[in-house]
Amino acid sequence: xxxxxxxxxxxxxxxxxxxxxxxxxxxxxxxxxxxxxxxxxxxxxxxxxxxxxxxxxxxxxxxxxxxxxxxxxxxxxxxxxxxxxxxxxxxxxxxxxxxxxxxxxxxxxxxxxxxxxxxxxxxxxxxxxxxxxxxxxxxxxxxxxxxxxxxxxxxxxxxxxxxxxxxxxxxxxxxxxxxxxxxxxxxxxxxxxxxxxxxxxxxxxxxxxxxxxxxxxxxxxxxxxxxxxxxxxxxxxxxxxxxxxxxxxxxxxxxxxxxxxxxxxxxxxxxxxxxxxxxxxxxxxxxxxxxxxxxxxxxxxxxxxxxxxxxxxxxxxxxxxxxxxxxxxxxxxxxxxxxxxxxxxxxxxxxxxxxxxxxxxxxxxxxxxxxxxxxxxxxxxxxxxxxxxxxxxxxxxxxxxxxxxxxxxxxxxxxxxxxxxxxxxxxxxxxxxxxxxxxxxxxxxxxxxxxxxxxxxxxxxxxxxxxxxxxxxxxxxxxxxxxxxxxxxxxxxxxxxxxx
Amino acid sequence: xxxxxxxxxxxxxxxxxxxxxxxxxxxxxxxxxxxxxxxxxxxxxxxxxxxxxxxxxxxxxxxxxxxxxxxxxxxxxxxxxxxxxxxxxxxxxxxxxxxxxxxxxxxxxxxxxxxxxxxxxxxxxxxxxxxxxxxxxxxxxxxxxxxxxxxxxxxxxxxxxxxxxxxxxxxxxxxxxxxxxxxxxxxxxxxxxxxxxxxxxxxxxxxxxxxxxxxxxxxxxxxxxxxxxxxxxxxxxxxxxxxxxxxxxxxxxxxxxxxxxxxxxxxxxxxxxxxxxxxxxxxxxxxxxxxxxxxxxxxxxxxxxxxxxxxxxxxxxxxxxxxxxxxxxxxxxxxxxxxxxxxxxxxxxxxxxxxxxxxx
Numbered sequence: 129x130x131x132x133x134x135x136x137x138x139x140x141x142x143x144x145x146x147x148x149x150x151x152x153x154x155x156x157x158x159x160x161x162x163x164x165x166x167x168x169x170x171x172x173x174x175x176x177x178x179x180x181x182x183x184x185x186x187x188x189x190x191x192x193x194x195x196x197x198x199x200x201x202x203x204x205x206x207x208x209x210x211x212x213x214x215x216x217x218x219x220x221x222x223x224x225x226x227x228x229x230x231x232x233x234x235x236x237x238x239x240x241x242x243x244x245x246x247x248x249x250x251x252x253x254x255x256x257x258x259x260x261x262x263x264x265x266x267x268x269x270x271x272x273x274x275x276x277x278x279x280x281x282x283x284x285x286x287x288x289x290x291x292x293x294x295x296x297x298x299x300x301x302x303x304x305x306x307x308x309x310x311x312x313x314x315x316x317x318x319x320x321x322x323x324x325x326x327x328x329x330x331x332x333x334x335x336x337x338x339x340x341x342x343x344x345x346x347x348x349x350x351x352x353x354x355x356x357x358x359x360x361x362x363x364x365x366x367x368x369x370x371x372x373x374x375x376x377x378x379x380x381x382x383x384x385x386x387x388x389x390x391x392x393x394x395x396x397x398x399x400x401x402x403x404x405x406x407x408x409x410x411x412x413x414x415x416x417x418x419x420x421x422x423x424x425x426x427x428x429x430x431x432x433x434x435x436x437x438x439x440x441x442x443x444x445x446x447x448x449x450x451x452x453x454x455x456x457x458x459x460x461x462x463x464x465x466x467x468x469x470x471x472x473x474x475x476x477x478x479x480x481x482x483x484x485x486x487x488x489x490x491x492x493x494x495x496x497x498x499x500x501x502x503x504x505x506x507x508x509x510x511x512x513x514x515x516x517x518x519x520x521x522x523x524x525x526x527x528x529x530x531x532x533x534x535x536x537x538x539x540x541x542x543x544x545x546x547x548x549x550x551x552x553x554x555x556x557x558x559x560x561x562x563x564x565x566x567x568x569x570x571x572x573x574x575x576x577x578x579x580x581x582x583x584x585x586x587x588x589x590x591x592x593x594x595x596x597x598x599x600x601x602x603x604x605x606x607x608x609x610x611x612x613x614x615x616x617x618x619x620x621x622x623x624x625x626x627x628x
Numbered sequence: 629x630x631x632x633x634x635x636x637x638x639x640x641x642x643x644x645x646x647x648x649x650x651x652x653x654x655x656x657x658x659x660x661x662x663x664x665x666x667x668x669x670x671x672x673x674x675x676x677x678x679x680x681x682x683x684x685x686x687x688x689x690x691x692x693x694x695x696x697x698x699x700x701x702x703x704x705x706x707x708x709x710x711x712x713x714x715x716x717x718x719x720x721x722x723x724x725x726x727x728x729x730x731x732x733x734x735x736x737x738x739x740x741x742x743x744x745x746x747x748x749x750x751x752x753x754x755x756x757x758x759x760x761x762x763x764x765x766x767x768x769x770x771x772x773x774x775x776x777x778x779x780x781x782x783x784x785x786x787x788x789x790x791x792x793x794x795x796x797x798x799x800x801x802x803x804x805x806x807x808x809x810x811x812x813x814x815x816x817x818x819x820x821x822x823x824x825x826x827x828x829x830x831x832x833x834x835x836x837x838x839x840x841x842x843x844x845x846x847x848x849x850x851x852x853x854x855x856x857x858x859x860x861x862x863x864x865x866x867x868x869x870x871x872x873x874x875x876x877x878x879x880x881x882x883x884x885x886x887x888x889x890x891x892x893x894x895x896x897x898x899x900x901x902x903x904x905x906x907x908x909x910x911x912x913x914x915x916x917x918x919x920x921x922x923x924x925x926x927x928x929x930x931x932x933x934x935x936x937x938x939x940x941x942x943x944x945x946x947x948x949x950x951x952x953x954x955x956x957x958x959x960x961x962x963x964x965x966x967x968x969x970x971x972x973x974x975x976x977x978x979x980x981x982x983x984x985x986x987x988x
Contacts, residue, residue, distance in 0.1 A: 437867050455870060469868040472861045479854070484869035486854045494849045 134197030136161040136293050136324035137182075142191035144177055151177040153348045155191070159293075159341075164315060164325040166335040166356070169345030170368055170556030171527050175328045178345075179295055183215045184208040195293075214286025218298045220278050224271035228264055228281050229253065232288050249288065256287050260317045275423075276307030283314065294318060295326045300334060301553075304422040305584060305617060312338045330368075330556065332361040333585070344368055369558050379568045382592035385413035386447075388545050388576040389434070389459075394442035396429050396600075403429045404440055405600040409578075411545060416567065416577040418591025418608070420584060422620050426600040427580045428464055431549050434578070435461035437469075447544065455484060460538035464549030464580065466527075470534045473523040477513070478504035480522045481537050507536040512562065528559030535563055539570060546570060549580040564590060584613055598622045632979045642921065642968060644975050646935075649963040656959055662952050674945025675938045683813055683827020684944075687899065689930075689937030690829065691716075691908070693836040694891035695915025696922060696929040697843050698884045702768075703924045704847055705880040706860035711757060711772030712888040713912025714779030715750040719889020720896040721786060722749030724903035727804040728791070738808045742897050743835060743890055750889015751882040753779065758881030762874040768881070780906070787905055801903040810898040830898040837930070839887060844926040846883070856880050888912060914940075917961065920969040939964065 135158045142155040151174045159165040169175050180186045182193065184202040192199050195211045202208050208215070222231050233242075233249045253266050262280045270278060279299060286294055296315075300308040315325050315338060327339060335342050336356060343353040344367040352367050365373045389411045396404040404426050411417050421427050432438040436454035443450065451457035461484075463469040471480045478497075481504040482489050489500045504518045511532045513525070522530055531551065538546060548567065552560040567590060571577055581587050587594055587608075594606045596619040604619045632641075654664035675685045695712045702709035709715075726745035732738035757771035787799040796802075810830040813823040823829075847853040859866040859876045866873065896907050918936055922928030943957025967975075 435868070436870060453870065461868070463868055468862065469865050472858050472865055474861050475858070482854070483858065483865075486851050486869070490851045494845070495851055495854060497849065 134161075135159055135194075136163075136196065137326075138194035138197075139178075139182075140192040140194065142178065142181060142188045142193070144181060144186060144188050150348050152181070152188070155350055157343050157350060157353065159324055159326060161196075161324055162319055162322045163340040164319055164327060164338055166339035166342040167326060167328045167345060168330060168332070168335050168342060168364060168368060170330060170558065171554065173345040173368075174348040175345055176297065177348075179215070179297060179326075179328060182208065182295065183213060209289050209291070212290060212292035214283075214289060214291025214294045216279065216282040216286060216294065216296045216299060218301060220282055222270045222278060222281060225269060227267050227269055228273075228284075229266040231270055231281055232266075232285050234285075236289055252288060253284060256284055259321065260287070261314055262287075274307070276303055276310065279303070279307075279311065280314070291323075293324045293326065295328070297328045298330070299327070300329070300331065304582070304620075305613075306621070308334075332364055335364065336361060346370055365557055369556075373557055373561055377564045377568060377589045379590075380572070382415045382571065384415040384592070385574060387412050389444070389446055389578075390448075391434065391444045392442055394430065394433055394440045394444070396426075396433060396438060396440040398429075398438075403600050404433065406442075407597075407600070407602055409595070409602065411576040411578055413544075413576055414571055414574045415592045416571050416579055416590055418587040418594045419578065419580045419597060420587045420594055420616055420620060421582075421597035423582050425597045425620075427597050428549070429600075430597070431461070431464060431547055431578075431580055435459065435463065435547055455541070458544035460541055460543035460546045462531075462534050462538050462546070462548040462551060464553070466531060466534055466550075466553070471522050471530060474521055476519050477508065477522055477525070477533055478518040480533060481507065481518075481540075483537065485537070485541060503540070507540055508533070511536040511566075526556070527554035528556045531555050531563060532559060535566060539566065543575065545576045545578065547578045547580075550582065551579070552581075552583065552586060584616060588613065588616075596620055632976060632983050636979055636983070637976070638923075640979060641972055641975050644979075645967040645972050646964065648971075648975070649960070649967040652963050652967075653956075653960045656963075657952060657956065660952070662950065666950060667946055667952055667956070670945050670949050671938070671942030674949070675942035679823045680825045680827060681941060681945075683823055683825070683829045684941040685934070685937040686813070686829035686833055687827065687894070687937070688911075688940040689933040690833045690836045690894045691891045691911040692914055692918045692933035692936050693840060693930055694894070695888050695908075695911050696918030696933050697839060697915075697926060698886075698888035698912075699915045699919035700922070700924045700926060700929055701843060701847070701856070701887060702880055702884040703919060704853075704860045705856045705876060706863070707758075707761070707877065707880060707884070708769050709754065709772055709881065709884045709888075710769055710916065711754060711775045711779075711885070711912070712915045713908055713910065714772070714776035715753050715885040715888035716891045716908035716912045717779045717783050717906070718753040719746035719750035719885075720892035720903050720907045721783060722746045722889060723892045723896045724791065724801050724804075727808055727897065728801060732805075732808055735808045735810060739810060739831070739835075739893060739897070742893050746889040746892040746896075747886035748889075750892075751886040754881045754885020754888070755878055758878040758885075761881075762877035776912070783903075784905060787903065791903070799905050803902045804897065808897070809901055810893070812898075828899045830894065832894040832898050835890070835893060839890065840926045840930055843887070847926070852879070888915065914961070917965040917969060920965065935964075936961070 137159045139155055139157045142152055144152040155178060167175050181188045184204040184207055187203065193202060200211050202211060229246055229249055232253060233245050237245045239245060250266055257263055262284055264277055264280050270281060299311060303311060318325055329335060339356045341353060342356050344351050344364060346368060387410055391409040394404050394407040407430060419427050429438060433440040446457040467473060471483060478501045482500050489496050501518050508516050508518060513529045513532045522533065551563050567577060579590055591608050594608050595602050596604045596616060598620060599622060657664040657667050675681045695716060698712050699709055722745035723742045726742050727738060757768055757775055760766040760771050761768045791801040792799060793802045810832060812827055812830045813819045814826050847857060855871045855876055858869060859871055863873060891911060896903050914936055918929055918932040922932035939961055943954060943960060946952050946956060947954025
């Protein structure tokens with residue numbers, strides 16, 4: 129690690145307000161050259177605002193940005209690129225039907241003809257790939273690449289523009305554990321080459337795994353900057369939330385009862401691809417069945433089928449009976465993609481509280497909106513949804529509070545079976561703890577729960593039984609008490625159960 | 629983007645947009661060598677300056693409320709129904725059949741039956757594009773436009789070859805029985821003191837207002853309206869919630885078509901007393917502008933329909949009393965649609981800047 133006198137980036141007293149909301153307040157951070165600096169905080173703590181200021185999307189109300197020791201104005205993203213800042217967004221900005229090479233030069237083409245810049249870029253790309261271990265085929269079409277590879281293209285794009293400082297916003301949100309490990313190796317390589325990396329995340333594990341220093345943000349302020357080696361996950365969590373949090377889920381052993389849901393031979397074809405290849409599944413009362421797997425191996429489709437969104441071959445019974453309407457049969461569903469499936473973003477909290485159950489709130493021909501609003505206000509109080517405004521459109525709540533509303537809605541109906549997909553995706557630590565407690569409490573009432581999550585930690589700590597999906601099949605079942613992450617990881621990667 | 633206060637969004641934005649449209653219209657009138665103030669004066673006096681003028685303004689507004697509501701209902705389901713024109717004409721056929729072939733004792737019963745007939749015919753006409761969209765993925769904009777032409781041709785055929793009384797030269801049905809004529813505002817006790825001259829505005833105005841309230845109830849107070857709005861915002865989420873997309877598309881289109889068809893009680897039953905060719909006179913298209921300007925809210929539709937009624941009647945007065953050609957009416961309508969519909973984000977953005985600066 130080489131450190132020169134002037135730090136790569138220094139922020140002095142950055143403040144930014146949106147109306148009455150102080151998104152950033154007097155932010156001061158120094159990031160030495162050739163280090164990986166983590167910025168951690170809950171959703172809405174102001175991390176993204178800060179990075180948007182660094183990348184020229186917003187202008188700070190006050191404060192200074194020093195790059196390499198010199199004060200630099202960043203009025204737009206071009207200036208940021210000129211100053212040597214590269215950004216990898218959570219949602220990639222790639223043209224799906226362009227090749228890797230075309231994506232890399234997009235916006236950096238020199239001259240009216242494409243061919244010279246393409247061949248120049250090809251050479252440069254080969255050099256960068258070798259130097260940083262960023263192995264990508266330059267002629268591959270981006271939409272054919274895995275998410276992990278697409279992310280590498282984003283990093284290459286930044287390096288091609290001679291970025292010295294690389295900012296990554298929640299980079300592992302879409303990656304498998306193996307892909308995340310690979311990303312960290314790439315980032316270490318960058319650090320060794322003297323690049324500076326800023327890693328924005330809400331995952332403590334990543335901070336601990338890769339960063340040199342970490343700044344914790346809460347409510348728009350930096351509440352602490354520490355050397356990673358001198359801190360611990362509980363200490364960071366406490367800084368983030370402002371109180372002690374339980375990172376482990378506390379629960380008693382399960383007492384499984386009668387079978388609630390039984391699925392046999394589920395097959396689903398979509399666009400000529402067989403996404404479910406004969407899935408058998410049994411869930412009993414009073415247990416949490418965790419479904420682990422790398423994203424895209426059929427877990428989402430299985431949830432859709434059980435939740436009645438998609439139709440599959442095979443049989444599904446609830447309490448021994450077949451059914452047509454899953455909600456009538458006692459199945460509640462917290463979908464994986466909350467914002468696109470679980471709620472109507474423009475509807476108010478109380479309108480969303482009826483979503484899927486709106487027919488239950490009919491009194492005669494009309495909806496009983498008063499009862500619905502009262503019940504919503506009650507539920508929001510019990511689930512600690514903030515702000516406690518039933519009339520507010522749900523898009524104006526934070527991710528965690530949106531999820532609390534969805535979970536509240538599904539639990540309120542007193543279902544026999546709760547399907548819950550990615551319960552804590554985009555949800556802050558305080559809300560994660562709360563939602564996990566709700567899931568365990570539901571189990572203790574004798575309900576059955578099917579938990580789908582790409583967070584292996586979450587599966588391991590919540591489940592009473594773990595099933596692993598790979599390639600549209602359930603490839604194995606494990607007891608969380610006796611298995612470990614490595615064994616599950618192998619199953620998830622398709623290494624045969626019998627052989628393992 | 630900066631958010632602007634709700635009152636500014638609801639009141640200020642339309643007023644500024646209208647003012648801009650008026651300024652542009654004034655420019656056009658100046659350019660053809662006429663006096664914009666005279667034109668404005670003629671419009672206001674002609675459309676709003678007398679009970680007689682109001683009688684026409686309200687007559688047009690009645691039709692526009694129906695067609696505006698039709699577009700509004702479809703819009704909430706994310707469907708753009710451009711077929712109001714054809715649905716209104718087919719609705720007119722429904723009115724004519726009900727009134728010509730069934731003997732009714734009194735206009736009130738006949739009005740009820742004609743309303744149902746108009747709604748049923750409009751609904752069935754709109755159900756076909758709805759079905760094609762839901763089941764075959766044919767885009768509703770294309771099919772509803774095409775169905776306007778089909779409706780037009782169908783009506784011509786019916787009027788020429790089927791319903792035209794022997795010996796009549798004009799392509800039109802026979803006159804409806806005289807005792808089934810709808811009372812105009814002049815003939816309504818109480819209102820007759822105000823409307824002393826004979827005007828075309830008739831009791832269907834009250835049906836239109838009732839329909840407006842019914843649409844509001846439907847959209848915002850019934851489970852069906854909830855499903856329509858949810859589907860319009862997100863089809864995937866609607867599926868998650870167990871809402872059947874096919875059903876919503878077809879049912880919404882039928883309600884929309886029924887509303888468009890219902891305007892026929894105003895013009896066919898109320899005004900002309902028989903079915904004529906091209907009876908809807910473009911009201912189906914104006915409904916799009918009305919819905920746009922009314923922010924796709926049933927109550928906004930009433931206000932916008934009044935405005936367009938004023939433009940329609942005022943424009944006619946310009947053609948009658950000034951040197952300015954009546955076609956200017958179309959220009960002014962076009963400008964109003966341009967500014968209130970297509971360009972209203974521009975106004976909103978400028979207001980956003982203004983409010984941000986004031987807040988800073």
